[in-house]
Each structure stands twice: as structure tokens, then as C-alpha cells.
Amino acid sequence: MSRPRRDPRAEREAKTVAVTARRRLDLAAFVSPSRRPRRDPRAELDVIEVFGAPRRRYDRTQTTALVSRMMKRAATQDAEPKAPQVRIVETPAFHVFAVLQTPKGRLSRFDRQILGAARMLADAGSGGGAVVALASAATADLGPAGADRILDLGDEPNRPASLRTEGVKAAVEQLQPKHILLAEDDESADLARRLAVTLGEPIMTDAVYLSAKQVARRKNGMRAEEYGEPPRIITLGEDRAANYSGAPCEARAIEDAPALDLNDPAILSVETIPGDPTQLSLSETDFVVSAGNGVTDIEVFKNLAKVMTATPGASRVICDAGLMPRSAQVGASGTVLSSECYLAFGIAGAPQHLQGIAGCDHVIAVNTDLHAKMVERSGLAIIQDAQLVMPALWQLIEERRGKA
Amino acid sequence: MKTAVLLSTSRHPVSGRPALARLESQAIGLATRLGGEIVGIHAGERTDATREALGVGLTSVECLEMPADADPVPALIERLQAEKFDLVLAGRRGQGGLDTGLVPYLIAKALDRPIIADAAAIEAGSEAGTIRVDQALKKGARRRITVRLPAIVTVHSLAPAPAVFAYGASRRGEIRSLAVAEHAQDAATWAERPYRNRPRLMRTAGVATGDASEKLHVQPDPQEAAKLILDYLERNGIRSF
Ligand SMILES: Cc1cc2nc3c(=O)[nH]c(=O)nc-3n(C[C@H](O)[C@H](O)[C@H](O)COP(=O)(O)OP(=O)(O)OC[C@H]3O[C@@H](n4cnc5c(N)ncnc54)[C@H](O)[C@@H]3O)c2cc1C
Ligand SMILES: Nc1ncnc2c1ncn2[C@@H]1O[C@H](COP(=O)(O)O)[C@@H](O)[C@H]1O
Numbered sequence: 288m289s290r291p292r293r294d295p296r297a298e299r300e301a302k303t304v305a306v307t308a309r310r311r312l313d314l315a316a317f318v319s320p321s322r323r324p325r326r327d328p329r330a331e332l333d334v335i336e337v338f339g340a341p342r343r344r345y346d347r348t349q350t351t352a353l354v355s356r357m358m359k360r361a362a363t364q365d366a367e368p369k370a371p372q373v374r375i376v377e378t379p380a381f382h383v384f385a386v387l388q389t390p391k392g393r394l395s396r397f398d399r400q401i402l403g404a405a406r407m408l409a410d411a412g413s414g415g416g417a418v419v420a421l422a423s424a425a426t427a428d429l430g431p432a433g434a435d436r437i438l439d440l441g442d443e444p445n446r447p448a449s450l451r452t453e454g455v456k457a458a459v460e461q462l463q464p465k466h467i468l469l470a471e472d473d474e475s476a477d478l479a480r481r482l483a484v485t486l487g488e489p490i491m492t493d494a495v496y497l498s499a500k501q502v503a504r505r506k507n508g509m510r511a512e513e514y515g516e517p518p519r520i521i522t523l524g525e526d527r528a529a530n531y532s533g534a535p536c537e538a539r540a541i542e543d544a545p546a547l548d549l550n551d552p553a554i555l556s557v558e559t560i561p562g563d564p565t566q567l568s569l570s571e572t573d574f575v576v577s578a579g580n581g582v583t584d585i586e587v588f589k590n591l592a593k594v595m596t597a598t599p600g601a602s603r604v605i606c607d608a609g610l611m612p613r614s615a616q617v618g619a620s621g622t623v624l625s626s627e628c629y630l631a632f633g634i635a636g637a638p639q640h641l642q643g644i645a646g647c648d649h650v651i652a653v654n655t656d657l658h659a660k661m662v663e664r665s666g667l668a669i670i671q672d673a674q675l676v677m678p679a680l681w682q683l684i685e686e687r688r689g690k691a
Numbered sequence: 692m693k694t695a696v697l698l699s700t701s702r703h704p705v706s707g708r709p710a711l712a713r714l715e716s717q718a719i720g721l722a723t724r725l726g727g728e729i730v731g732i733h734a735g736e737r738t739d740a741t742r743e744a745l746g747v748g749l750t751s752v753e754c755l756e757m758p759a760d761a762d763p764v765p766a767l768i769e770r771l772q773a774e775k776f777d778l779v780l781a782g783r784r785g786q787g788g789l790d791t792g793l794v795p796y797l798i799a800k801a802l803d804r805p806i807i808a809d810a811a812a813i814e815a816g817s818e819a820g821t822i823r824v825d826q827a828l829k830k831g832a833r834r835r836i837t838v839r840l841p842a843i844v845t846v847h848s849l850a851p852a853p854a855v856f857a858y859g860a861s862r863r864g865e866i867r868s869l870a871v872a873e874h875a876q877d878a879a880t881w882a883e884r885p886y887r888n889r890p891r892l893m894r895t896a897g898v899a900t901g902d903a904s905e906k907l908h909v910q911p912d913p914q915e916a917a918k919l920i921l922d923y924l925e926r927n928g929i930r931s932f
Binding site for chain 2: 447480553563596675688
């Protein structure tokens with residue numbers, strides 16, 4: 288790998304103390320060959336120590352985040368405070384479109400991957416490309432996720448896909464992007480194919496590998512692979528590209544977005560019917576409320592899941608006891624979730640259970656045991672009896688609903 | 692109403708033998724529910740899979756005979772132009788072939804018909820000559836689109852399960868072979884090589900925001916705990932009450 292090569296002469300030069308005519312070296316001075324600040328394990332532990340616990344406890348879940356924060360703090364203590372560096376591409380050499388889905392007005396994991404892949408294509412070679420995110424201008428975090436520009440085509444949920452395609456086509460004619468990246472995911476996948484057919488261009492669908500030089504996909508039921516230079520239109524499979532993690536980009540809105548006012552004569556009406564999470568299967572839902580062995584009043588729990596419009600789940604113990612159906616079991620031998628949020632009441636967090644929630648972005652744990660694995664995994668941990676928290680939660684929701 | 696169901700050259704995902712694609716058998720189910728005259732159209736070689744389609748609800752299949760590696764799109768377009776179908780149903784992706792999902796879109800472009808993707812249910816519309824398509828979206832949502840016929844609809848895997856295979860019906864059904872004109876083959880856009888496993892990126896937990904003191908609450912009042920949970924849900928855009 289590319290660890291910087293040590294240069295003994297330069298190191299000696301750096302350690303030279305200019306006092307006498309004779310050369311003197313301060314051998315205690317530490318010069319990091321990589322110019323990275325040296326780690327201080329004791330200080331790192333101090334930072335992640337959880338206060339108020341009867342015995343020493345460390346919160347190791349965020350170690351990397353905290354350590355990097357600490358190291359940054361140490362670095363800025365010496366230097367004068369700097370404003371966060373924003374990457375600005377003033378006159379882009381070319382454009383790369385990233386068509387985003389932004390469910391509920393937020394970037395999903397897939398959206399971030401699409402932006403990451405677009406960023407990679409824009410920076411490849413001599414670079415200088417600009418990533419244009421096709422999304423609502425109100426979406427948060429587009430800059431940090433790698434977007435230089437935002438093009439808001441004003442899509443509403445009820446706009447037919449044929450008209451949405453016309454919007455993107457107009458944008459393509461205006462900015463002539465080098466690549467258009469879309470997610471291989473229901474509506475985006477539909478849009479990509481419409482775009483390829485209207486523009487009459489080749490498309491690489493469901494790419495499993497993407498670099499600036501090559502893109503590949505599977506065919507013949509995973510018996511062969513097709514590959515070639517990345518074409519203009521590419522749809523990327525989920526978990527195939529890494530997020531962008533560099534300096535935040537500018538995310539400047541493009542003002543002169545093409546305005547379109549068309550209608551599709553064949554489409555008579557469009558109406559979106561939201562799904563009911565309480566009826567969905569565990570693998571489809573976005574929010575799961577789950578009960579473990581620490582929950583004794585299952586009826587309260589089931590009602591709470593309904594009130595929170597969440598899908599009820601359970602640990603294996605509860606399913607084995609026949610308190611919840613087997614289809615509700617979360618974990619290795621149950622369902623592996625793809626939901627965004629997981630609220631666990633009285634679940635210890637056995638490895639077989641944690642496997643099922645590996646993909647959840649937000650985990651909330653309610654448990655009486657401070658040292659439970661689930662508490663370690665969670666982004667919000669409440670050390671309290673689940674039998675007290677559940678009715679309180681229910682009551683608070685009813686109160687807020689009553690007011691609204 | 693006249694419906695055509697497009698049957699691709701598909702293979703069983705595990706054994707690799709020719710088999711009817713599940714999405715296409717679901718499409719046959721949707722067409723049967725709508726009623727009217729239904730014909731299966733398959734461009735390619737005649738295989739056991741063609742007969743399988745007769746066992747899950749079709750009574751006749753037209754087979755546009757051509758070599759397995761020829762492009763089926765021109766032949767399909769020609770056939771669909773020659774005979775007037777009100778509704779053309781296709782799977783959203785093939786199974787065991789190229790699986791790009793482009794075939795229905797190319798046909799829609801050539802015939803200049805609207806195309807609706809990812810149908811989970813199809814009903815006759817309140818007006819004559821219209822249908823109501825329930826498009827499957829993420830998280831159990833549906834988009835109900837009323838569209839004027841003729842139209843092309845692709846079927847999503849959340850459509851009702853296909854009918855049980857009936858051996859007698861599959862023997863009784865009729866397969867008609869139609870000759871097709873030769874079409875020039877486009878040069879292949881992509882090079883080919885043997886399959887290589889490419890693992891997905893690991894899914895790791897999202898970045899939990901905030902310091903340890905913000906995320907851990909020891910023995911809070913239950914009301915306070917409830918408030919903390921609801922605030923967390925609202926802050927992260929999960930639910931707001
Ligand atoms: C091959 C194999 C496969 C498995 N697959 C799965 C699987 O798919 N899914 C699965 O879930 N398990 C699975 N298991 C079982 C798993 O190992 C654990 O036994 C199980 O997950 C434990 O469930 P639990 O956390 O609900 O119960 P426990 O381990 O009993 O934990 C109960 C938790 O509740 C807390 N608690 C107690 N009282 C209260 C209270 N009043 N308020 C709040 N908290 C309280 C306790 O502190 C404890 O942390 C599998 C096991 C094996 C061997
Ligand atoms: N050779 C073919 N003959 C008839 N229909 C086809 C053929 N190839 C594809 N289709 C239809 O197009 C859909 C999508 O296929 P594909 O574009 O190959 O992913 C399939 O589910 C079929 O309904």
C-alpha cells in the first residue's frame with residue numbers, strides 16, 4: 288500500500304537543534320512520517336467513557352467518529368480556527384447527473400451511494416466535473432454527500448413517469464451531462480429505461496461494478512457478465528458504490544431549470560395511496576417496534592405498535608413462547624430488516640438478533656440493563672423498565688394527537 | 692378486450708433449465724382476472740417453458756420462431772403492429788436472459804403507446820376503454836393510475852401469486868408457430884466474460900449523532916423517556932406525532 292516512505296535525512300534535518308556550530312539532534316522530538324497526529328489511547332478512552340455509570344463503561348460504538356473529532360480538535364488548537372473548507376467547482380469541465388429519490392425529503396442510503404458514484408466519475412482522470420443532483424432543493428445534506436449543483440425539476444409525487452422523463456430529457460439537452468446515474472430501484476429504474484429509449488442511447492442496467500474506465504453487469508442468470516466503458520445512462524445496484532466522504536461540496540441551486548408544462552393524454556388520473564406499516568411485512572417496512580423477553584404485557588406492546596404506525600417485531604424468545612407469530616421474528620433465523628429505524632423494548636441484543644438489524648440506521652433501546660449489547664448498538668438508549676415506558680409513550684402520543 | 696402477454700426466454704434461477712419466469716406467470720394471472728381474449732407471445736425457440744405458460748392460465752401461445760440469440764424486439768413489434776391488442780403485459784425484468792427490462796419500453800416506443808411500470812393489480816376502469824393500474828411503490832405504497840387503452844403494462848413481483856400449474860391444461864393448450872422475417876442484427880454494445888462474484892458493500896450502522904451523554908439516559912422518568920423517544924424519531928424524520 289502507499290505508506291509514505293521514510294526519509295532519514297529529512298527526519299534528521301527536522302530534529303536538528305540550531306545552537307552551536309556542531310550539529311546537535313533532539314532525538315526525543317517525534318516526527319510522524321505520515322504527518323498524521325499521533326494517537327493518544329488514554330485520551331481517547333477518557334472521551335468515550337460513559338459518566339454516571341456505577342462501573343467504568345466505554346461507549347465504543349462511535350469510537351472512530353469521536354477519535355476523529357478529537358484529533359481534529361487537537362489539530363485546530365494549534366492552528367487558528369479555520370472555516371470548513373467547501374469544495375467549489377466554478378466552471379465545470381463536464382456534468383454528471385445523479386437522479387435521486389429522496390423519500391420523505393431526505394437522502395436515503397441508496398441516494399448517497401448514487402452521489403458517491405457520481406462524485407467518483409466527476410473526479411476521475413483530470414477531474415473538474417460537477418455533480419448535479421436532480422432532487423428537490425429542500426433536501427438536506429446534499430453538499431456533504433457530494434453534490435456541486437442542485438437541479439430541482441419540481442417533481443410532485445403524482446406526476447406521471449412519462450412527464451418526469453420529459454423533464455430530465457430537457458435538463459439533459461440543456462447541460463449535456465457526460466453520465467446520468469440512477470438507482471436500480473422502482474421509480475428510478477423506470478425513469479432510466481424511459482430515458483434510454485427516448486434518447487435512443489445504450490444503457491447499462493443494474494451495474495454491479497462501476498469505475499471511470501469500466502462498468503459491468505450480470506446476465507444469463509449470473510452465468511456471464513457484460514462489461515464495457517461506462518455509457519451515458521447507468522443504473523447502479525444497491526450497495527455497489529461507496530458514499531462520498533471528502534470535503535463538503537457546494538450544492539448550489541441551478542436557477543434556470545427547464546420549466547415544462549405538459550400533460551400526458553393517455554393518463555387520465557394519478558393518485559398515490561400510502562402504505563399502512565402496521566400491515567406490512569417486516570422486510571418492507573421503514574419502522575419496526577420490537578419486543579423481547581423484557582416485555583411482559585404483550586397487549587400493550589401490540590397496541591403501542593399500532594399507535595406508532597409501526598410494524599411489530601419480536602425476538603426469538605417471544606416468538607417461541609407463542610406471544611407473537613413466527614413471521615414477526617427479527618434476526619438471523621427470522622427476517623433481516625431493511626428498515627430505517629428499530630425500537631427495541633427489553634431485547635438483550637444476542638448476535639443472532641443483531642444480525643437482523645445490521646442495516647438499520649437508527650436504533651433505540653429500552654432496557655433495564657445498562658450493559659446490554661442492544662444498548663451499545665443504539666443511537667438512543669433508555670435504561671428504564673419497558674413496562675413503564677410503553678404506556679407513557681402511548682399516552683404521550685395520544686396527548687399530542689389530541690392537541691393536533 | 693384483447694390482451695397479449697409477452698413470454699421471454701427464461702431460465703430457472705437455480706437449475707438453469709428453461710422455465711416460465713415467475714413475473715410472466717403473474718402477468719398471466721392479472722390478464723385472466725381482467726378477462727377477455729388472452730394470447731401469449733413468445734419470440735425465440737420453442738421450449739418446455741412455452742408449454743408451462745399454458746398450464747397457468749393461457750389457452751394459446753404464439754411462438755415467433757427465431758434462434759435463441761437473435762434480438763426478439765423487431766419480431767415482437769411486427770406482430771403487435773399486425774394484430775391490434777388493447778393491453779400488452781410483460782414482466783418488469785426477464786429471468787435468466789439479458790434481464791435489462793428494456794424490451795417493453797422499446798416496444799412502447801415503437802408502437803407509440805403509454806407504458807406503466809410495476810403493476811401489482813389491474814382492474815377495468817370506470818370508463819370503457821380504460822384500466823386502473825395499481826403501481827407498487829416502496830414501503831407498501833401504491834399509485835393508482837387510470838390509463839386509456841391501448842397501453843403496455845409491466846408486472847411487479849408484488850402482484851398476486853400465479854395460478855397453480857395444471858398439467859391437463861398445459862397439454863390441451865395450443866402453440867402456434869409463426870414465421871418471422873429476418874432482421875439485421877445490431878452489433879453488440881457490450882463485451883462478454885465469465886461471471887465473477889462481486890460481493891456487495893457491507894451494510895454498516897448509520898452514524899449515530901451526538902455525544903454519549905445525549906444518547907444514554909439512565910433511569911429517566913417514564914414520561915421523560917417517552918418524550919426523548921418521540922423527539923429522536925422526529926429529529927431523524929421517522930415519524931412525527
Ligand atoms: C441458531 C440460533 C438462531 C437464533 N436466531 C435468532 C433470531 O433470528 N432472532 C432472535 O431474536 N434470536 C435468535 N436466537 C436466540 C438468541 O440467541 C437469544 O436467545 C434471543 O435473541 C434473546 O432474546 P431476548 O433478548 O428477547 O431475551 P433475553 O436474552 O432474555 O433478554 C431480555 C432483555 O430484556 C431486559 N429486560 C428484562 N426485564 C426488563 C424490563 N422490565 N424492562 C426492560 N428491559 C428488561 C434484560 O435486561 C435483557 O437485556 C437464535 C439462537 C440460535 C442458537
Ligand atoms: N424473446 C421475448 N419474447 C417475448 N417477450 C419477451 C422476450 N424477451 C423479453 N420479453 C418481455 O419483456 C420483459 C422484460 O424482459 P427483458 O427486457 O429481457 O428484461 C419480459 O418479462 C417479457 O415479458
